[in-house]
Amino acid sequence: MSSRPDKKLSDEDRVLWNLVAKSATPLKGRKTVEDEPPKARADEKMPSPVAIAAPAAPAAAPPKRQHVMHSMDRPTLDRLSKGRLPIEGRVDLHGMTQSEAHALLLSFLRRAHANGVRYVLVITGKGFSSGGDGILRRQVPAWLSTPPFRQLVSSHDVSARHHGGEGALYIRLRKTA
Secondary structure (H helix, E strand, O other), X not given: OOOXXXXXXXXXXXXXXXXXXXXXOOOOOOOOOOOOOOOOOOOOOOOOHHHHHOOOOOOOOOOOOOOOOEOOOHHHHHHHHOOXXXXXXXXXXXXXXXXXXXXXXXXXXXXXXXXXXXXXXXXXXXXXXXXXXXXXXXXXXXXXXXXXXXXXXXXXXXXXXXXXXXXXXXXXXXXXX
């Protein structure tokens, strides 16, 4: 008899729940509960990891207005790293699959942009524990140049050492219209 209405989990909540559920050990005699991964909306197709990594073919005619991704200017980076410019949000993508991280990052950036947040920190991790160079560390900057993210992000750069260094990114979101 729960007074809570039956409502579906958001993609972000589903990603977080899956991470928590994977770390839990079921009670004796109980099976593990599997939850389906977040589904992309019909209006936004989530690119496959292969499609993201593959170089794009040159377009026949460039669009009229194209968003160009820039790295942050030095004074802004200095103010962020010294704490003189506030980091208004942060998200940690450690231990997630590419699809989980992509869905969480996109929903986080959309929400932050809608709330007028200007600077956020995205923690990807360095990825050395698995013997590789960190798939999320490589993929997140590539994702930021794709159309769903270009609408939200004006620039990004590697964070200062005390904010995660090579394992984190400062992201400047576009101003809301």
